[in-house]
Amino acid sequence: MTPLIEGRGLTRRFTRGLDVAEKLARALGANIREEVVHAVEGVDIAIRQGEVFGLVGESGCGKSTLGRVLAGILPPTDGELLWRGRDVAGLSRADRLEMRLAVQMIFQDPMSSLNPRKRVIDLIGEAPRVHGLVRAGEVDDYVASLMQRVGLDPAYRRRYPHQFSGGQRQRIGIARALAVRPKLIVCDESVSALDVSIQAQVINLFMDLREELDLTYLFISHDLGVVKHISDRVGIMYLGRVVETAGADDFFAAPNHPYTVALLKELPSVKDRRRDFTPIRGEIPSPLDPPPGCAFHPRCPRAMPVCSADLPALKPVAAAHWSACHLNDMPALRPASETAA
Amino acid sequence: MVAVLQVEGLQTWFGTKDAPVRAVDGVSFSVARGEILGLVGESGSGKSITGFSILGLVDPPGRVVGGRVLFQGQELVGAPPETLRRIRGKKIAMIFQDPMMTLNPVLSIETQMVEAVLAHDDTPRAEARARARDALGLVGIPSPEERLGAYPHQFSGGMRQRVAIAIALLHKPDLIIADEPTTALDVTIQSQILFEVRRLADAFGMALVWISHDLGVVASLADRVAVMYAGRIVESGGVDDILDRPAHPYTRGLLDALPATARRGERLRPIPGMAPAPTARPSGCAFRTRCFAAGPDCAAAEPEPTRAGERQWRCFHPLAEAAA
Numbered sequence A: 001m002t003p004l005i006e007g008r009g010l011t012r013r014f015t016r017g018l019d020v021a022e023k024l025a026r027a028l029g030a031n032i033r034e035e036v037v038h039a040v041e042g043v044d045i046a047i048r049q050g051e052v053f054g055l056v057g058e059s060g061c062g063k064s065t066l067g068r069v070l071a072g073i074l075p076p077t078d079g080e081l082l083w084r085g086r087d088v089a090g091l092s093r094a095d096r097l098e099m100r101l102a103v104q105m106i107f108q109d110p111m112s113s114l115n116p117r118k119r120v121i122d123l124i125g126e127a128p129r130v131h132g133l134v135r136a137g138e139v140d141d142y143v144a145s146l147m148q149r150v151g152l153d154p155a156y157r158r159r160y161p162h163q164f165s166g167g168q169r170q171r172i173g174i175a176r177a178l179a180v181r182p183k184l185i186v187c188d189e190s191v192s193a194l195d196v197s198i199q200a201q202v203i204n205l206f207m208d209l210r211e212e213l214d215l216t217y218l219f220i221s222h223d224l225g226v227v228k229h230i231s232d233r234v235g236i237m238y239l240g241r242v243v244e245t246a247g248a249d250d251f252f253a254a255p256n257h258p259y260t261v262a263l264l265k266e267l268p269s270v271k272d273r274r275r276d277f278t279p280i281r282g283e284i285p286s287p288l289d290p291p292p293g294c295a296f297h298p299r300c301p302r303a304m305p306v307c308s309a310d311l312p313a314l315k316p317v318a319a320a321h322w323s324a325c326h327l328n329d330m331p332a333l334r335p336a337s338e339t340a341a
Numbered sequence B: 001m002v003a004v005l006q007v008e009g010l011q012t013w014f015g016t017k018d019a020p021v022r023a024v025d026g027v028s029f030s031v032a033r034g035e036i037l038g039l040v041g042e043s044g045s046g047k048s049i050t051g052f053s054i055l056g057l058v059d060p061p062g063r064v065v066g067g068r069v070l071f072q073g074q075e076l077v078g079a080p081p082e083t084l085r086r087i088r089g090k091k092i093a094m095i096f097q098d099p100m101m102t103l104n105p106v107l108s109i110e111t112q113m114v115e116a117v118l119a120h121d122d123t124p125r126a127e128a129r130a131r132a133r134d135a136l137g138l139v140g141i142p143s144p145e146e147r148l149g150a151y152p153h154q155f156s157g158g159m160r161q162r163v164a165i166a167i168a169l170l171h172k173p174d175l176i177i178a179d180e181p182t183t184a185l186d187v188t189i190q191s192q193i194l195f196e197v198r199r200l201a202d203a204f205g206m207a208l209v210w211i212s213h214d215l216g217v218v219a220s221l222a223d224r225v226a227v228m229y230a231g232r233i234v235e236s237g238g239v240d241d242i243l244d245r246p247a248h249p250y251t252r253g254l255l256d257a258l259p260a261t262a263r264r265g266e267r268l269r270p271i272p273g274m275a276p277a278p279t280a281r282p283s284g285c286a287f288r289t290r291c292f293a294a295g296p297d298c299a300a301a302e303p304e305p306t307r308a309g310e311r312q313w314r315c316f317h318p319l320a321e322a323a324a
């Protein structure tokens, strides 16, 4: 089956320009160059209609950037983006607009993505009206039904975002995304800032909406517990690259990549008591200057000489399970998950 | 066990006399030497204000209006500012969620740490510098000698937090109050810091109050747990008792809402409703409007603490599992 959305070799780099002081220093002969952030590097990803794809990884590894590239908000520096099997670069204007509406993004901090000077009715109702999905006279009823759908009292539709709690604002963001009848929703840390109880309410809402509206989700989070709960498939990023992807059961039961193994082991759980922490040493390296070979090698407990020389490719290690680790090329040393047990 | 810190009936209010905001409203707990107490609860329940109140760091219009804070037997509520200054940083240290609340962005780490030593100890500069370097090593900063000259912006968030912890450790305090110190950090970096904290508490017998809303972190770290709701501690006790056999329906609710509690894809079980604002708390038990166990009696009066061995709770209808 053709994936709903697919990325092939997606790459996104940012150039950090020089500030005035640095330009001056360079004019005086200092060796300062513009820096290039390798935010996303050569990512292959495919999301099927109706599935929840969980994307995890630590801060700065490129999750949001990949999400924004897939949502069509940020053009890739390199690589191909396919929507229902068709290259987005070659779409007609009309088709591109359709894709724009079909893919909606929900952010972590609804306060910064909701215009504070607009009332809820306009925040939710504007886009569907502008794009002709509802007639002007029907906007009020349409917004009321969406608010009801996400568990907000429609009586509040003339209020401003600051008059709502964090969990309610997140619901406003969800209603706004739903208003243009999307197929794919990119949730970028959309429950991370919420207290457990409100988080549970919003996660339930996401799961209900998926059933009712046949939605597909790219669910970005650094919280593995949340991702485990709602995902069908999981991908993990390290420094701009996807290093492992698998069905959720397999991913959590039989992780392959040493980074995944370590991360799962370090996840604090309510079942732990006075735990012996055995942390991975070292800092997360800078995307300005990614280590050569496998980017994880400076911190990897199983690194070998080849790891600092060659970039390991993402290869199948089991059914629907890919991992990018040189250990998989050395049958005698495989697999990482056995050493974790 | 002798309590390093004993808090009794602490009340810290904001707002005006006529319309007080009861941020902390009758909090009692104690921490013994070498013990880690996890203080948990939802946003706005009063965890940070409790920590600030202990150290006398609440800014007006906030004020401690009642209760006692005994540190090694000495009353801190109403103590002269000079006394508090001598204790703060020396015998009690605080670590904040944002390390930049501790660090000055325009001073080198060395300057800041040496000043922190000299603020309380009359030692030669070279010795102060050596102590600073050793403290950095203790929290796992690689090549501490070379890093001393660096500025905060040259460190990652996790390293900055470790520097803040190193500063807290400079005087080997008897008590550390840590307010969500790892919440903004990544799992692997958090794990490094929890590892050091556990080791240091064991090695030096420091008492720790670890404020967090992450039950997983508290479970892996704490010896005892206190659960806050609407300005009060509704339940406290040993970590196993509280997390495996909670007495209070609120604690039960928090645990049940965790994704880890449900099977994958199953509906989660949130606590209905939201935590009330401090100005809009229900009469009687503040949790009653969200509580599955509430009866008519819960509206009539506030539940007083019930003690059972090492644990206590404030609830008219404690869960049976606690008694077992």
Ligand SMILES: Nc1ncnc2c1ncn2[C@@H]1O[C@H](COP(=O)(O)OP(=O)(O)OP(=O)(O)O)[C@@H](O)[C@H]1O
Residues within 6 Å of the ligand: A014, A015, A016, A037, A038, A039, A057, A058, A059, A060, A061, A062, A063, A064, A065, A066, A222, A287
């Ligand atoms: N517009 C931009 N300009 C320059 N650099 C950027 C830009 N957006 C992101 N970056 C950099 O790209 C890298 C990846 O960032 P990204 O926000 O995608 O990470 P993330 O995985 O979402 O992190 P977090 O968990 O902290 O949200 C980071 O180093 C970030 O600083």
Ligand SMILES: Nc1ncnc2c1ncn2[C@@H]1O[C@H](COP(=O)(O)OP(=O)(O)OP(=O)(O)O)[C@@H](O)[C@H]1O
Residues within 6 Å of the ligand: B014, B015, B021, B022, B023, B024, B041, B042, B043, B044, B045, B046, B047, B048, B049, B050, B062, B213, B277, B278
């Ligand atoms: N300066 C202030 N003026 C008025 N009310 C305040 C002030 N500071 C805090 N409060 C109130 O006191 C209550 C407790 O706040 P506190 O910061 O202690 O909560 P918390 O449990 O630490 O929450 P979080 O998990 O969000 O950090 C909150 O309801 C808050 O609104």
Ligand code: SF4
Residues within 6 Å of the ligand: A257, A258, A259, A294, A295, A296, A297, A298, A300, A301, A302, A303, A304, A307, A312, A324, A325, A326, A327
């Ligand atoms: S490729 Fe090498 S360095 Fe990278 S995770 Fe695998 S073993 Fe470790």
Ligand SMILES: [Mg+2]
Residues within 6 Å of the ligand: A063, A064, A065, A188, A189
């Ligand atoms: Mg992000």
Ligand SMILES: [Mg+2]
Residues within 6 Å of the ligand: B047, B048, B049, B179
């Ligand atoms: Mg707080």
